[in-house]
Amino acid sequence: MRLSIAFCVSALLASSAAAPLDLLQRQVVADGLTLAQIDALTPQFGHAAGVNPTGTGNCDGAVDGANGQPIEVPCSCPPSRSSFIQSLASNIAAGHAVHNPSVSLSFPTDNSTASILARFNAATVTLQNQNGEGVGCPEASTTFSAQAAAVQAGTSGNSATTAAAPPSAAPTATAAPPSSVASTAAASASSVTSADGLSIAQIDALTPNLGFSSGVNPTGTGNCDGAVNGANGQPIEVPCSCPPARDVFIQSLAQDIAAGHAVNNPSVSVSFPTDNSTSSQITRIQSSLVALQNLNGPGQGCPAASTTLSAQLAALQG
Structure with missing residues (x-):
């Protein structure tokens, strides 16, 4: 059932791509959540793409390596927030990474530590498999690891807050997941x-x-x-x-x-x-x-x- 929902909502959004952004943000897309609610519950990347390009296609990541210098990541990482949230919504609807079906994920909406960490995991899975199986952006292009560690240690304010889920409704639209990049x-x-x-x-x-x-x-x-x-x-x-x-x-x-x-x-x-x-x-x-x-x-x-x-x-x- 989840697979058919993911397929249907992706197809529906593809046909309504010209709809106003505000309307799309308010439509229920996955597990009773709108894109806006998924966005609010999802941790921020904590870093921007394209920082200090080296000229080789790599840029500085969000994490320093053992040498004290930023770990290099592809300059396209992290992805745009909108494309990332749309991919995450597709994964939530399917209950697994659409591009890597063996990797399951969940996206609970309460504010417990376990649920916040589950959302970090779902975000990381989406990040790393956004364009295909294992083809996405490395975690080092974000501060996800540091944020999750802070949550586990109880030293961070919750970076992803609880959003009230709307009444149960059949999903009507979602963003189509990015096409797999052929090698x-x-x-x-x-x-x-x-x-x-x-x-x-x-x-x-x-x-x-x-x-x-x-x-x-x-x-x-x-x-x-x-x-x-x-x-x-x-x-x-x-x-x-x-x-x-x-x-x-x-x-x-x-x-x-x-x-x-x-x-x-x-x-x-x-x-x-x-x-x-x-x-x-x-x-x-x-x-x-x-x-x-x-x-x-x-x-x-x-x-x-x-x-x-x-x-x-x-x-x-x-």
């Missing part, structure tokens, strides 16, 4: 055999190892341990699909090398020198980071924290 690299994996006179095998040999595996210590929210520890000494969480398979990554990098820029983010240039000088090794790592972070679209890929590339880069630069 360009995977779709054309067999189409690139060389770039700039280099074979795939040569590109692979010249490209640094990612230094970590995907799917380590899954949390059940679509996140797993990354390769880098945060300020608390614990691994920074990354989508469980990160880092990508080596062959998919190398194919994507080869496409970028052939184009001279990130295929999925053309404003970011890429070069791939083949000599063994320090500057050329640094350039190859930087190109690898660009390919990693733009694998599925502009700023939509895997965070640097899912690999040891940043540490390898720092070792060369230091």
